[in-house]
Amino acid sequence: MEVLKIATAGSVDDGKSTLIGRILYDTKSLTSDKLEAIEKTSKQKGYDYLDFSLATDGLVAEREQGITIDVAHIYFSTAKKSYIIADTPGHVEYTRNMVTGASTSQAAIILIDARKGVIEQTNRHFFINNLLRIKDVVVAINKMDLVDYSEETYNAIKADFQELMAKRDYQDQKITFIPVSALKGDNVVNKTDKTPWYTGPTLLEHFEALDRKDIFNVGTPRFPVQYVIRPKTDEHHDFRGFAGKVYGGELSVGDEVVALPSQTRSKIKDIYFHDKKYKTASRRSSVTITLDDEINLSRGDMLVKANDLPTVDKQFTATISWMDSLPLATGNKYIVQHGVNKVLAKVEQVHHKIAPDYSGIDTEADSLGMNDIAQVSFRLNKPIFYDQFKNHRTNGSFILIDTKSNSTVGAGFISYI
Numbered sequence: 403m404e405v406l407k408i409a410t411a412g413s414v415d416d417g418k419s420t421l422i423g424r425i426l427y428d429t430k431s432l433t434s435d436k437l438e439a440i441e442k443t444s445k446q447k448g449y450d451y452l453d454f455s456l457a458t459d460g461l462v463a464e465r466e467q468g469i470t471i472d473v474a475h476i477y478f479s480t481a482k483k484s485y486i487i488a489d490t491p492g493h494v495e496y497t498r499n500m501v502t503g504a505s506t507s508q509a510a511i512i513l514i515d516a517r518k519g520v521i522e523q524t525n526r527h528f529f530i531n532n533l534l535r536i537k538d539v540v541v542a543i544n545k546m547d548l549v550d551y552s553e554e555t556y557n558a559i560k561a562d563f564q565e566l567m568a569k570r571d572y573q574d575q576k577i578t579f580i581p582v583s584a585l586k587g588d589n590v591v592n593k594t595d596k597t598p599w600y601t602g603p604t605l606l607e608h609f610e611a612l613d614r615k616d617i618f619n620v621g622t623p624r625f626p627v628q629y630v631i632r633p634k635t636d637e638h639h640d641f642r643g644f645a646g647k648v649y650g651g652e653l654s655v656g657d658e659v660v661a662l663p664s665q666t667r668s669k670i671k672d673i674y675f676h677d678k679k680y681k682t683a684s685r686r687s688s689v690t691i692t693l694d695d696e697i698n699l700s701r702g703d704m705l706v707k708a709n710d711l712p713t714v715d716k717q718f719t720a721t722i723s724w725m726d727s728l729p730l731a732t733g734n735k736y737i738v739q740h741g742v743n744k745v746l747a748k749v750e751q752v753h754h755k756i757a758p759d760y761s762g763i764d765t766e767a768d769s770l771g772m773n774d775i776a777q778v779s780f781r782l783n784k785p786i787f788y789d790q791f792k793n794h795r796t797n798g799s800f801i802l803i804d805t806k807s808n809s810t811v812g813a814g815f816i817s818y819i
Contacts, residue, residue: 403479406609406617407486409504409536411527412513417544421513421584422476422487423454425606428591431478432457451585482610497758497773498725500530501813505799508617509538509609516549516581520562525759528563532570533721533758533775533815535795538617540578540608546597547583553599556581569760572792576616580605618685621650621794624712625659625705626741631690643674643690644699649796653691654682658708661699662787667708668695702743704787712787712797718816719753719779721791724770726804726811730778731769736811737803738782741796746783746805753777770812777817791815 410418423440426432432440436457444453457476474489488503504510510531514524531539541563549555560579567577580589581597582605588594591606603611631643653659657670673680674690683689691705699705706712724730730749738747755764755776770776791798802812 403484405484407507409488409507409510413523416513416515417584418513419455423457424584424590426457501723504534510536511540511542513542513544516543516545519559522759529758532572538576543581546581547586551596622710623651623653624649624797627703643692645690647688648683650794652682652684659705660708662704666697668693712789714785714787716782716785720814720816722778723813724774729769729771738800740786740800747780750779750781
């Protein structure tokens, strides 16, 4: 079954957790004990309604304050798709958590409180979705029940957001506006008769109708080798296959490929999935590939089509989302993990910090603090093979690891050579 990962975003109390809880409730994805716990806690709090945010807020501090702090991943399925929803926090100080949740998503929901409209956090969350090249974004104008389901309010917020859209640099993004009430369930899973002026799909209907080609960015095939398979059994004594996952495109039997970094050429002989052979490996499929020639290929190497090579270099400039309490500064050294490869990198220059609310850049900055976003240049101790993030989300992204603590301290998106 097709899996769709969705990131949520919005300011504090815009209703993200309630929206997700409502989806789980209306799709009958809540277990009976979870539903009983929600009913019991809602009564204890004196609510005359079910507090669906309790379905996702797992930390004690979250339940006490009614806010989201950590990134929670919620799983549910319909007859058409399986879904993973990344419920990310809305506070400014947890911007890094939103980057984490959105970095592997194919779609996003940005919630806006109908009473407040577009605010600074809306700018920030749209900026991150734009930065991460999320191709399908739903702007869910929530709490419509608190503005009497006003079409005028909905249109005013939509117009304000469209002004924000004019500032983006990623024009392939599809933006869909939906008026909802997460608390009441209007236009979330089921249509409501309270917004007769809205004729579009409900939130779930929109995602159910999404086609794979509409949510994945156009890319080129990249096949990082994760494991070399050598059974050495009597039946498969000479078998030598390369296991990995296809990113960005398709690979087919007969394709001429280049092995990186050796630059050795060969052709794809067979493609296996378990014990079955296939003519083509589609994007995001995990397969084993055999080649016509015995070439030197090991974990961390990459197979690419002969007419479509990535950049092979020891330096690049990237947009960095900094996630650590200790600052990033010029001259610092980190481990860059790019796919399965790990290389030592030195910070050559912090070019400028980027205000994620579209208010401009700071060219005087020479270090980064937690939640800062900036353009930074690196020099590596050995070459890696990469694409610009705008052309290939997987092969253009990496994480930074502290050499002493071994903690992940930043996420990077390669922008320039």
